[in-house]
Amino acid sequence: MASLYFKFAAMNSGKSTQLLQAHYNYAERGMYPVAMTAALDNRAGAGTIASRLGIKSPALTFAAETDIFAEIKTLHAKKRIDALLIDEAQFLSHAQVRQCAALVDDLGIPVLCYGLKTDFMGRLFAGSEALLCLADNIEEIKALCWCGRKATMTARIVDGKMVSEGDQVAIGGNDLYTSLCRKHFLRGQPAANVQSEVA
Numbered sequence: 001m002a003s004l005y006f007k008f009a010a011m012n013s014g015k016s017t018q019l020l021q022a023h024y025n026y027a028e029r030g031m032y033p034v035a036m037t038a039a040l041d042n043r044a045g046a047g048t049i050a051s052r053l054g055i056k057s058p059a060l061t062f063a064a065e066t067d068i069f070a071e072i073k074t075l076h077a078k079k080r081i082d083a084l085l086i087d088e089a090q091f092l093s094h095a096q097v098r099q100c101a102a103l104v105d106d107l108g109i110p111v112l113c114y115g116l117k118t119d120f121m122g123r124l125f126a127g128s129e130a131l132l133c134l135a136d137n138i139e140e141i142k143a144l145c146w147c148g149r150k151a152t153m154t155a156r157i158v159d160g161k162m163v164s165e166g167d168q169v170a171i172g173g174n175d176l177y178t179s180l181c182r183k184h185f186l187r188g189q190p191a192a193n194v195q196s197e198v199a
């Protein structure tokens, strides 16, 4: 039975690396996996999933208006797809997550979604909210805070300081975001040498 998976974490947990590993595993077994990522993520150039370890793979992209069910159904009719792997899944809309569920339920294609759970303000992304509600399997990928605790939050850093206001999406390099444990996220301490601004 195909399933809808949500593998979530904070920033810099190696989500893209895990996605690329899964993609490799399918291909190695002679199967046909399709990778997809958010069109607004152009860190690695359009239509590429890149891991910080240096591996990369071409990928389809989804934008706000993409009908993922229709697009994958068309490809599937030409060549049988064994799995759909989606990076940056936090950027899916509720409708697109339902489209992913339909790929699983109607076409029997496993869909593996990798993404952040919460934004830099500590709130659920739309795609993550829908996936937490609808996914058959939910798995946390571990990331570490500078203190060594499990990082569950993602902080946005501007000029070395954590910010708590701004647009939800401002994708950039590793210097813009860091993963923190809840304690250091709530205290506003993005690094060991930064004084807490909250007692």
Ligand SMILES: [Zn+2]
Pocket (backbone or CB within 6 Å): 145, 146, 147, 148, 149, 180, 181, 182, 183, 184
């Ligand atoms: Zn910490």
